[in-house]
Amino acid sequence: MLAIRWLCAAALIAALCAALRRFAHGSGRTSRARVVLARYASHPSAVIALVALIVLYVVSAFSPWLATHDPIEILAQALANHPPSRELLFGTDFAGRDVFSRVLYGTRISLSVALLATSISVVLGTAYGATAGFIGGTLDTVMMRLVDAFLSIPRIVLLIAIGTLWAPLSITSLILILGLTAWFGTSRLVRAEVLSLKEREMVAAARALGARDLAIVRRHLLPNVLSPVIVAATLGVAGVIVNEAALSFLGIGIPDPTPSLGNIIHDGTPYLATAWWVALFPGIVLVITALACNLAGDGLRDAMDPRQVDR
């Protein structure tokens, strides 16, 4: 029964990949998305990364149907710290919970938290950077000095401080603080882009036609900063997922018994010498996720850079 569900998931993944492939290489109207995707497809490492992300996404989205056990159910006291076997693929943790199912559910939680937090940080960073860059002058100086100050604090130290002050954090507040501390880099990037874009002729032309500031920002500036922002967001997901894991590893992230990749590693750390599998497998998933995001971000950067010559 479970095998059939996994086959269905594999079929879904294959169908998604095939659809993307057909879209990239197919004939028909040439859109920007198609051009970007076709260029993206010429980087083998980026394609592998995208497939890995699709696999992670599908498997974690359907984790309730794909898990072999209940992730928080204690199977049996005698099954604590059981090594990996045919029945228990990734073994069990100190409480006798199935690590494989916990990793599946944990990936889902970690990915959702990272995606939501990154959305918050991208919106905030874009709004902040666009405001500073477009208005300029003293306001710009003050806003950017603030960002400099925030960037001088190692992110994880700031997160630890906030996590300690407000412990215990709910998942909502965790998403909020991860998003609220991840936008500094994006805002700098957007500001730099807006500064150069607002000197272009199209902005002068729009102004001559009587366009208002807000319309210029919306119609001319924001669409043009979209590419670097998308790249920054893709790379940002990798950073946020690792920071969430670090917080959960310290015991101030996702509260037990809800699994997240970080707190499964947290549970496995005291038993590292004897039950290495508990800390190993969620870490491998973390590395794959972060590596895939980094590779996909690099691929997107190359694919969306208009200065690159079309092949």
Next chain:
Amino acid sequence: MRRLLAGRLLQGLAVLWVVATLTFVLLHIAPGDPYSYQGDRRVAPEVVAHWRHVYCLDRPLAAQYACYLGSLARGDLGFSISQSRPVREILVDYVPRTLELMSLGLILSFAVGIALGVLEARHRGTFADWGSRGIALFFYSMPDFWLALMLALVFAYWLPIFPISGIENVIAAPTYSGWQRLADHLRHLVLPVTALVLMTCAAIARFQRAAMLDVIRLEFVVAARAKGVSESAITRHHVLRNALLPIITLAGLMLPMLLGGAVLVELVFSWPGMGFITAMAVGSRDYALVTSSVLVTSALVVAGTIAADLLYALADPRVRAK
């Protein structure tokens, strides 16, 4: 040069003022105050009232802020409830250990990163270039704490080559002679420093490779090649010398990442540094200690950035002349 230094110092102070204001705001909007949580311990209300009074928590907000900045300016970072001593004393004990780990990690990761970047640029497009970049990105993507855990698992548990935690062999150290003690200490440094180097050298190599490729395109390199200068001499004398400059700026930018990584690496290897003590303070909700670590790490980063800027000015006559 002196004006540059003065300007950068002022900017640094402004950054620290913003960070101090941020920690003040965080402390103010957090539930409770630094002395309200006592965990399992019972502290006499007079003692709590005493600390509240010392740190002006019984006064209006503006006075609290002035008082907070004033005590920071005097170097008073508050009183740690979990260690029952002033935060400054704790930091004096623990920060040097972090600096030791950081400086070794910084030097080695730059040595490794620059060497990798030069080799990749020299052999660009080959399998070695591709492989080296892939492996570096792999380590770069690894969560620092997990990398540290896996190093401990492989090189301390499975192959017991290196010690798992601490700064020296607590039991045997008193019997060691000076050199034996140093060797023992170095053995304890290997795993934490390796973790720091592995996670940061990818970014440095990538930057160095890009900087090399920028210089390789320039005309004086073509001219040198036309004169018949050997490829390795070109790499060493013409390209590397010019491509090293931007790397100095990167040193300043890498500091937050390296310090953040050090926090978790120290925790995994029980290295008694600032990160370790901060992580320990989480469980006991030691407000004063965690917010001080925000201030101190950002001060270290600011100091590092200023040092990098000065180094850049020293190395590049074009900047000095301005």
